[in-house]
Amino acid sequence: METLTWAEIIPTVLARFWPVWLALALLFAVSLSTRRRTGLYGKLFDSPIGMIGFALVMFWIFTALLGGLIMTHDPLAQIAQMKNDVPGSPLPDGDARFGWYLFGGDNLGRDVFSRMVAGAWIVVQIAPLATLFAFMVGITLGLPAGYYGGRLDTVLSFLANLILAFPVILLFYLLVTPEIVETGIPQYMAAVMFLFPIVFLVVLVNARYRTQARINVPVIVGIVVVAGYLYLSLVSEPFTPIAVLPASLDAISIPGGVLVVFVSVVFVNSPTVFRIVRGLALDIKTRDYVAAAQTRGEGPWYIMLWEILPNARGPLIVDFCLRVGYTTILLGTLGFFGLGLPPESPDWGTTINDGRRLLTIYLHPALVPSFALLSMVLGLNLLADGLREESLRD
Amino acid sequence: MAMFILRRIGVMLLTALCLTFVVFVLTNLEPNLEKLAKTQGNVRMTDEQVESWLDRRGYSDPVLIKYGRWLGVVPGFVGEDSAGRAVGSCIGEGVEATNAPRFCGVLQADWGYSTVFRDSVWNIVTTRLALTGKLMFWVMVLMVPAALIIGVLSGMREGSKLDRSLSSVSILSTATPEYVSGVILIAVFASSAVGLKWFKGTATSAMESANFDNFFLPVLTIALYGIGYIARMTRASMAEVMTAQYIRTARLKGVSFPNIVMKHALRNALIAPFTVIMLQFPWLLNGVVIVETLFNYKGFGWTLVQAAGNNDIELLLGVSVVSVFVVLVTQLISDIGYVYLNPRIRIA
16 A cells, blocks of 8 residues: 555544544534523633634543544554554555554554544543642632631641642652552552542532531432542552452552552642632632621631632633643653653653654654644643633623 | 841741651652662662661661751761771761761751762762753743743733734743653754754753754743743733823823833833742743753753652752752742832832
């Protein structure tokens, strides 16, 4: 078979993404037709910048979810003849698989295109979830720090500044080395950090329905049982210092490397979220509706979670988008230094690191994941910009 | 003002103490020490031999005492070697035990010995820091004026075409981490495949003689990421100043637009970016590590990677002390500078 030219590669690649185009078209059609009824989400479609950002982000999310349909090859399969082949190179004759390496082969003869698609799945799995956890930690600690102030605020702010003064790379190197993983420190940190969502949810419900035991008790019991089980099976890993659950009950098993990466990313992000939430709480607690709630005799947690937090949502949503982008960058940094994730992992940071060694001769193995990461982070930044513009408008 | 600075310095010292303690604990964990014993002594040591090796060098003492020794506030470890002579961390080669100083720690400028580079940590850190200082100097020379010009130009007429296009540039540059922009820049300007070959893809030769060819790409890579962020802050601050009453008054008086921007708006608009620029230092450190690895420039960031990757405990501690110190000092300067620049706070 012939080597494809760029005029043939681009249409083929675009055609490979057909499930994504379909999903995007559906999503935009539905969202545009109902945009007057969906609040801030609908208003996003009034700003061209926000729409472009949203499209970029959703492109990668759909690519990650539908990766199985898009990938042309197994991202880990190596074909020795295809080492460092240029984009559009045909497979050796007689191979039953898809006929070309659309974006060429890397230094081990793996398909760069499929690895890019598979890498999207890793990023989309970890980055939003890690950011969400960081927000849970930041909100649960930042609200009381801002609302109560005083000594609690001093201590928590000092701790947050302590973590912030740590150079991120140094922290990663300290947390992600095999020696530290061996001692179980990241797992203990995970055990503490994963508690925050449960605490957050329980307090959230309890603050609201404290006086209505008929709703309060079953909901809280439900949360504690479901979240508690998830928590235990997340934290507990067989053959490690924390093995609380027997292996048969352990529903979720995260590979050690991924857990460490997750924990360090949450750890780095939460102090910044804490500072933002604390600042917002300091500002909002002087408003009249907070005074009204205090006069009504509402408890402090009700005021924090049901009066202050909803009114701080605008800046928090914007920051969430930016922070997912930043987390993506951090994940790439970890991959770039070969920390945490296994070396054959197709995530973008690791592939960039692999590709850069031969960068002056073969460009494609490093450039493809670079542009993938760039477009995703750019999409998140544009989305945040669009959201900020639209939420400031009213 | 003096009270304020004193209190800030107090908090800073406390933070430094806490952070170095955390790093100390994390680098002196049992697996690290075991690895150290095996690389320094013998790879095939049994567990008992490892233990006695660590015992004889004072590694098995409580963490707080070890930390005190490293800091130089607790007398150094003194033990006996197999021949019965006194040995210890403070007793150097060819020095009589009785003449050796009692304290030897960071405070006495004794930073220990690097097992990877076979040199004293103090020497390594100072030479590497000088190399990185050179890099950072040129980054600042490129980054600060570029960012301020972009920010001021886009902030002086909010919503104009110039603003739109410059803002897009700064969003793009904040979305490009160093390892992406570095790879793209090398691919475009340094690879033999594209054929431009304007610059060199490595900066190893820039350590002795830096010139435009071998130094521009690493400097640009670090600067790009910061430019976008500082420019956006400057733009926001400039746009806010341009809506102020005194700017309107100046316009109504008939002052020309360039004059308004240069004489009335700029000074007030630059207070916020100053803090941002100072607070960029910790992030720049991040970029320095990535870029020095990518371009093989053997500076401070490269040393950090080597020390961390090779379990070089004392070097890693030294590197951490310096980087934590840099971060804290820049924070202090930015706090003081903010107060100093803003007359409303300074005089009140």
